[in-house]
Amino acid sequence: MGIIEAKDLVHEYIIRDEEGNVESIRTALDHMDLSVEAGQFIAVLGHNGSGKSTFAKHLNALLTPSEGTLIVDGMDVSDESLTYDIRQEAGMVFQNPDNQIIASVVQEDVGFGPENIGVPTEEIWERVEKSLKAVGMWQYREHSPNKLSGGQKQRVAIAGVMAMEPKCIILDEPTAMLDPNGRKEVLEAVHALNREKGVTIILITHYMEEVVDADYVYVMDQGKVVLEGNPRGIFSQVETLKEHRLDVPQITLLAHELQKAGLAIPDGILTREELIDALQKVADKRK
Amino acid sequence: MLRDITLGQYYPADSVIHKLDPRTKLFATLLFIISVFSFDGIVGFIVMTAFLFGVIALSKVPLSFMLRGLKAIMILLVIAGLFNLFLTPGQVLWSIWKIHITREGLRNAVLMTIRMVYLIMGSSVMTLTTTPNQLTDGLEKALKPLQKINVPVHEIAMMMSIALRFIPILIEETDKIMKAQMARGADFETGGLVKKAKNMVPLLVPLFVSAFRRANDLALAMEARCYVGGEGRTKMIPLVYHKVDRLAYVVVIAYFVLLMVIKVVL
Amino acid sequence: MSFILDNVSYRYSEKTAYEITALDHVNLQIDDGEFIGVIGHTGSGKSTLIQHLNGLLKATEGTIYFNGQDIYEEDYDLRDLRMQVGMVFQYPEHQLFEETVFKDVCFGPKNQGLPEKDVTLRAYEALQNVGLPEKYFDVSPFELSGGQKRRAAIAGVIAMKPQVLILDEPTAGLDPKGRDEILDMIADMHARYGNTVILVSHSMEDVAKYVDRIIVMDHGHVKFDDAPRQVFHHYKELEEIGLAAPQVTYLMHEMKEKGMDVSTEATTVDEAKEAILRLIG
Secondary structure, three states: OOOOOEEEEEEEEEEEEOOOOOEEEEEEEEEEEEEEEOOOOOEEEOOOOOOOHHHHHHHOOOOOOOOEEEEEEEOOOOOHHHHHHHHHHEEOOOOOOOOHHHOOOHHHHHOOHHOOOOHHHHHHHHHHHHHHHHHHOOOOOOOOHHHOHHHHHHHHHHHOOOOOOOOOOEEEEEOOOHHHHHHHHHHHHHHHHHHHHHHHEEEEEOOOOOOOOOOEEEEEEEEEEEEOOOOOHHHHHHHHHHHHHHOOOOHHHHHHHHHHHOOOOOOOOOHHHHHHHHHHHHHOOOO | OHHHOOOOOOOOOOOOOHOOOOOHHHHHHHHHHHHHHHOOOOOHHHHHHHHHHHHHHHHOHHHHHHHHHHHOOOOHHHHHHHHHHHHHHHOOEEEOEEEEEEEHHHHHHHHHHHHHHHHHHHHHHHHHHHHHHHHHHHHHHHOHHHHHOOHHHHHHHHHHHHHHHHHHHHHHHHHHHHHHHHHHOOOOOOOOOOHHHHHHHHHHHHHHHHHHHHHHHHHHHHHHHOOOOOOOOOOOOOOOOOOOHHHHHHHHHHHHHHHHHHHHHO | OOOEEEEEEEEEOOOOOEEEEEEEEEEEEOOOOOOOEEOOOOOHOOOOHHHHHHOOOOOOOEEEEOOOOOOOOOOOOHHHHHEEEEEEEOOOOHHOOOOOOHHHHHHHHHHHOOOHHHHHHHHHHHHHHHHOOOHHOOOOHHHHHHHHHHHHHHHHHOOOOOOOEEEEEEOOOOHHHHHHHHHHHHHHHHHHHHEEEEEEEOOOOHHHHHEEEEEEEEEEEEEEEOOOHHHHOOOHHHHHHHOOOOOHHHHHHHHHHHHOOOOOOOOOOOHHHHHHHHHHO
């Protein structure tokens, strides 16, 4: 069994009027199935409002399913007695870097999680050092978060989660508020954690460039998984992605357009090298 | 102007003062403030000045940084000074038209200004050398006895440290919102009091909405990191008194006793 | 002629130890009806630059002329300038405050002192121009989705009928479809009304597709100022300052290096497609 197993997961938001009567019910997750193996780098793609953030909050037991089951590292998120064990195993990084840093000094913020779960003082310091080094923010340990760039703040937030030594980290659109350099920094840090520490990563995003290096990609729309596969397989379905309000990287789009224009180019081109290779083959044949 | 407030801004440095236990610093600051307001006389102020500047020198925080904190309350100081100067009855020194400057007024104005300045500088030494978290930790532990009478000490301390973290963010945000509304022709400067208050609506609504959203996000982020309140938490920086703290207590008490002696003798 | 920036410098916290030069002797001319992209990484001075254009920041050195008039002259009406030069900031949450979307859009025209009837007309027209369906007019702006909020915020500014429209990262945080919709809407309005539009962005890909001229800012200087394809010729220098040309520009250059005789001018997917098909169609 995988580290995360979602079966028939349903989540309904109940909207009440001022008197507390049910006004309407919005289904944010609609019988969703998903399975993640430990150590994988998973991307969940979807436009704003596709249900991907609601799903993320379930993984950390911030929300519980209305129907169906979600098992995280063998624990059922519906079981309230396990809530804090789940939160420890599945750490969560949110979109807005400012709104998740609690302390006014970087290292004290990273220590916040371990303090909450009662880690002894000596060990907190060890964990803080390890986590800050893992995201390359150790030299900023005594800085105020307010003076850091967006990318740096987000790396501090990741370190704060790492310090709780989770098996799995969920990042809910961690780069949506960052500039391109910040985005690169954060992604590199996350990939390094996955590679070097073996942490399972669930990256929730709508930036297509960020999923190119993922092991497996889920595309969500209207609370359902509408497409899944490896990045190449996903990107070869340009038209389907567009239907779900997403796009593909420029190179993939160009390859797709050229293919439509009649050139013999394979599906799912991801990099410039691949496209040039394919174009050279086409050109050689013409000669 | 809001940016000049040094309160709550930590100045990182490696000094004896930085290393002191926050409780020691809280106690020392309290005693210093009491001393400033209960003693006067030239000899007394020489002792206070020597003590204050001695501590500032030890703290390795540049004096210019301290003075920046004063800039924000400059207007308040000037107004308080002028009130004292003109409105204290007593022996008239000069009078121009209906305004009289009295000996007592002059004395009060000088005394008041020095006291205010020392109050701000004294508390700045504490806030600049203590991280907000240490400060609230110190408060939490110092106020612990109140927990017995059901005062939520931990929650108050946590609220304070979060407030300190978000004040600069909200100040910056206020600036941005003001600009966005000014770009739509909003006017925050002209008009009477009522009109001015009304004109603040386009500034205050987005600010409140944003503050609530931040509070909501933060609560979620804290929950996600297993925060459940003060129970069962360990401390990254547990508060333990060291030798240097004991020494500091002795110095501060000696300073206070010295001032008392001076007052009695002179 | 809309703007002339004559030797404009701006320093934060001037004459203190914290002095930061955000703009360093910038000279620029912006003409009526241009569609301009301003690009630079965070801290390059691009936000500072645009805030000078509507007088929210005052240059510490140099002058700005708007329609031939020095905006720093004593009797120049800066509030009037701000209504002529509309500016939409990055986060719509910073400007939306009224009970309903419609009322919010009325705020700008009302500040202009227009009669009630005109205010309503302006707001209606603006909301139609940004493509916000009528069913949202009486909804609280806080209930809108990210993309709709962005539209409402833009409507709030264009309702003042500004000669110049400046947008600071209007697509930040939007999903790909939402991003394209907003940019298409802006381009469409520019085509219809011919007003000057200045688009601030991090994304070369976005900007290359729409604008006629790109101003690249770096360390408070204007590093490049030219048509997109001319600017992207300098893709190696762009990288040095933390920016990048669109992916297709790299592709064309790499194809050329591999000995394929293709034009390296392309900056958009469509242009690249045509260039490649011309070579091997």
